[in-house]
Amino acid sequence: MTRLIFFGPPGAGKGTQAKILSEEYGIPHISTGDILRAAVAQGTSLGQAAKSFMDRGELVPDELIIGIIKDRLAEPDAQQGWILDGFPRNVTQAEKLNDMLAATGQACDRVLNLVVADDVLKARLLSRGTAEGRSDDNLATIEHRLAIFHQTTEPLLKFYRAQQVNLLAEVDGDQPLSDVTRDLKQAIAPTA
Ligand SMILES: Nc1ncnc2c1ncn2[C@@H]1O[C@H](COP(=O)(O)OP(=O)(O)OP(=O)(O)O)[C@@H](O)[C@H]1O
Numbered sequence: 584m585t586r587l588i589f590f591g592p593p594g595a596g597k598g599t600q601a602k603i604l605s606e607e608y609g610i611p612h613i614s615t616g617d618i619l620r621a622a623v624a625q626g627t628s629l630g631q632a633a634k635s636f637m638d639r640g641e642l643v644p645d646e647l648i649i650g651i652i653k654d655r656l657a658e659p660d661a662q663q664g665w666i667l668d669g670f671p672r673n674v675t676q677a678e679k680l681n682d683m684l685a686a687t688g689q690a691c692d693r694v695l696n697l698v699v700a701d702d703v704l705k706a707r708l709l710s711r712g713t714a715e716g717r718s719d720d721n722l723a724t725i726e727h728r729l730a731i732f733h734q735t736t737e738p739l740l741k742f743y744r745a746q747q748v749n750l751l752a753e754v755d756g757d758q759p760l761s762d763v764t765r766d767l768k769q770a771i772a773p774t775a
């Protein structure tokens with residue numbers, strides 16, 4: 584059973600690595616950002632409610648996000664484990680996740696913190712904006728997303744550090760892709 588949270592700032596490589604390891608471990612990659620972008624593209628009520636927050640680089644209100652995660656974690660494919668990417672992003676979300684897991688006798692196995700410096704992140708996100716056309720990958724919104732990360736999301740590290748010894752592991756995300764994957768695997772299963 585593998586239940587993992589990929590943690591880190593925008594552009595740290597959470598999605599890239601989650602895709603690789605979800606295939607390797609045979610567990611779903613659950614990205615709240617991907618779910619929201621799909622909802623925006625489909626014009627659903629969730630997408631309409633989330634769009635202006637996403638365009639500004641603000642966090643979408645907790646009640647919307649928590650509902651998404653609750654429904655997604657109840658799907659059959661999520662019963663054997665998962666990789667969360669982009670959730671939780673504040674202490675309220677982390678507490679709700681703990682409550683949801685406790686209600687079904689589950690727990691997170693590892694929180695993997697991908698560490699990358701802001702100047703590297705900015706360069707990565709600007710080039711992703713050019714390559715993939717993600718509308719929030721413009722300089723002003725990138726800078727705001729980084730500020731929100733440092734103000735609101737990064738304090739979660741203290742929350743997880745206080746939860747349980749060895750729950751949180753730090754990985755250098757500023758290395759070639761395969762080295763990051765290797766270090767993540769080592770942090771997930773140190774004896775493997
Ligand atoms: N180790 C790496 N070295 C160089 N570039 C990388 C590395 N990992 C990811 N990238 C590139 O950086 C960009 C951001 O990566 P990715 O989308 O995986 O980040 P993320 O943490 O999921 O970001 P966000 O939270 O904004 O969605 C992508 O263009 C990706 O190809």
Ligand SMILES: Nc1ncnc2c1ncn2[C@@H]1O[C@H](COP(=O)(O)O)[C@@H](O)[C@H]1O
Binds near residue numbers: 593641643648668671
């Ligand atoms: N967990 C979340 N809480 C609030 N808002 C969220 C969350 N996950 C995604 N968002 C919104 O979507 C964009 C893009 O997210 P990425 O994880 O970078 O793909 C983010 O800026 C929030 O507006």
